[in-house]
Amino acid sequence: MFSLGPHCIGVPASLPEFMEQSGCTIVKYLDPPADMNLPKTEITIGRVHWLSEDKDLSDPIWMAKLHADELSARADVTGIRLWEGINEAPIWNGEDYIRRLVIYEQERARILNSRGIGAVVLNLSVGWPRELEDGIIDWEPFRELLEDLPDGNYLGLHEYWLPTGPLHPDSHLCRAGRLFRCPFSVPILVTECGCDIGGGQHDGWRAQGLSVEQYVTQLAQYRDLLAGDSRVKGATIFTYGTVGQWQSFDWESNWFQFAPICQPVSAEVEVRNPIRLLYQGEVLTVELEDYLRSVVPAESEALWNMEALRAQAVASRSYSMWRKEHPRSDSFDLYADSRDHNYRPDFIHGRTDQAIKDTVGIHLLQNGKVYVSRYVRHCGREDCSLCNGTGGFDDKTWLARLCQYGSRAMADSGSSYRDILRHYYGNIQFSDEGGSMPDNPGTVTLDKYLRPADGSRLGLHWTPVPGHAHSDLTYFIDRAADMGVRWVTLLDDGGGSTLQSSAFYDNKSIVDMFMEVDIIPIIRIYCHPLAKFDARFENTAGRLVERGVRWIFGPNEPECRGEYDDGHVPTDYVYKCTRNFINWAYKLEALGAYPGYFATTTWRFMNENGTRVNPFLEYMSEQERQDIFIHGHGWIPIHNYPKNHPLDFPDDAVNQFGKQLTDAEYQTKLNEVDVTYRQVSGSLWVWDSYQTNASHINLVRDRGINAGATIDDDDVCFRMYQGINRLLDEAGLLPYVPIISTEIGPCIGNREDGRYARVTPQEQIRMVDAMLAEANQVPNYFGMTFWLAGVQRLDAATADGFEDQSLWTDRHNAPFNLQGEIPLVQYLIDNPGGGELPPPEPIEPPEEPAMPEPECDNDAVAYGVVVEPAIVPGGVLYWKCIRVHHLEQHENNGNHNVFVNVYDEDGKRVNPDKARVSIWWQDGQDFIPLDKPDHEPMGNAPLWKGQVVGVRVESELDSDRVMNIHTNHDDEPPGNTRFHHSYLIEFQLVMKAEDPELEAPIGNGCNLILGAIVKLLESWIKA
């Protein structure tokens, strides 16, 4: 394990929290205070400033003792047991100074060790020791110190990079990663690192304009670089918690963003490409790139021309990879001698290490397969400029082998390692060149892709994890075949997990089993969104192609933060992932696979400035589009989950006009849920809550109208695919590029948008059928692999969170009276392949826009009648008093009544079951029945002498209140006299006009539901 950690100046207040959050295993203090409670971790380093800057070594032994005594005293008061001495010693002073420095460090370590304290020695500044010719670092003067360094001590180095980052050629191996060229087996601590252009106080990352995000990315790259060298035990980032000087280097103020990259990195992940080696009678398992460090100097001479060493590195790498596929025995891949490669760890050399680093991962291919690149000292070939047809090893002529001495001769006369390898091996490709397109490439139109003979679009995404070990697999695969499934998306762990043969199934792999029943596998290589197509993936993809697999893709939903370890989506992910795809695509195409773009849930791609982009036009050259999409087999995986939106969302009438849910529709949905379940659980399931009724849903619908919305505004829907096709069309690619939904719903239980019902099994069947039917009409929409066959029952229980999205699950048994299988399965078995068009729904004209809220016409103001408005937010339905009328003499005829009418939204007399009117007075209340025939007002109540009444409508909606109604008014003969006055009061259901100040933005369905519920509660509370 190793980690990055803080280089502290003092003890910043945030330090304990940072260390706890990150779990970092290293911390360094410059001038730590005398406090035994300083935060410490596995490796805690101290440095005393005055002492470390005291670099006069005229008497190194005396100086070592002086320093060791001071450091011992500091150790006693701080509890720190590991100390640096002289910092960035001026070894440019020459050999004599270096000799004294070595003596100083040996003596300092000796004294400290005798007191149980460790030493970090040298702590050389970036770029030192000096570099000799041919890339050799001048470590020789330090050999005695470092080879004999006792346990508990470390070599300290400073590594800094330029603002272009640690991987940029100007930084990598000159500034960052230079420690790889140290030839000694010694534990290494990087005691300072970071971005620095010149070592001055104002040369740090902040002053260079790097964003926090960019710098964190650089540090993560550096961490990954270090992870390749098991000697490195930790690195401290300069500098944490500083005021005034060095502030341009400080990162404490952003510590929270740096914590994730300071988490410990396990050394085990380094072995990505293990080689099993029979060495001195034992089988060693070593990482390929590490293995080569002991092979290349044993097979070549470390002082040969670098190009010859690079050729040797690539040839040895390719041969080793080939041997891995063709192992010498069940228990090991290679011999450690000339039967395969000579293996000599004692020969490790900085120059051969350099050649291996320079060509890391690069290997040779022939016809898409790893090339068995053999070699020989002297080839004896006629076309070898050195051998000229004579002198071959064992007096033979070795065709198709690299001539090692011939290689050196070619390198000396200026050939590159690629020239050399091509010369001796002939028709080979380099793995990083992505192969070559045919000289006269044809055009790969949609009919040139492997797809089901019947054109079926129906597929399944199998499980959410790589690895498929279930002993019942055949049952589920047979069931899928009976459904007419013709596509299946499988997750491969990148190392060929989908190709692993299982003794349980006659040594067949899961890929074999699906192909046997004519189901086309689509392989998603499980990887980080920004993963490179490395040798391991290449090896896996090559083997998949060999088995007949074509459809392969890797990076998944890079727009989603869950795909990143630190939960952070790079703002330029579209650019990065598109450029990465090009690299993947060339390599996959060269292997004979169909390269998939990254799988995406959106077509609304943005650049780092938040501006919409078409990546196919803006991030790919015309040549790349032709190579990959027109003359190659590029395709696009999409995840257009509809959630609980209807197929035609966002164009549907609910979203556009707030189309109302009728009671019949409400009940029909309800009836899809098992009645016993509803009675026993008290849950409606489909509408969430037993308190919900159609009116409540309609409130939410009224509130959530998105008139005019398109997939430009909201693409969380099935029709997202139309957006992708629009981008393809703009780039002239539509006739050439298939799209496949490698994940898609709906899943039972989806209810992201409160305006629509929860997805029931019946609704799922309707949707799946309709989606397949629509895809059947879209030439480049090749398939949709519905999420998800299974989790627990397919032995993918590590992803239990997805269990209720399975076809085969017990999760939905109760609400739908099922037995572990979703009805979609049997439906598709009865209708294989699906895609039957459902009977067309009656086309309803768009509803008229809602009437503006009417004014209240109150002609009884002079009689003291007051209308007290309901307090409801904009967009909410309520009962508004639209008219108060004091009856004229000829209308009243001596009566003393309140007459009421209540109208619905359309101005029709309301259904009396939906609302009633209450009337109250000083000491009582009653309801006014709305039971009168059509030729008179719907209801009335008498007004007695002395009574002062109010009326309102009673329902779950709020209502205006009409107050201060009484008959104590003067005579108005002939019909109205004191205590003989009457009023007509009319209410109508209307939507409260929007008050812009109260309006909250509406985002996704969640906000929508929440907003509506809050408003509903408000209206109830106020009522």
Ligand SMILES: [Zn+2]
């Ligand atoms: Zn030769």
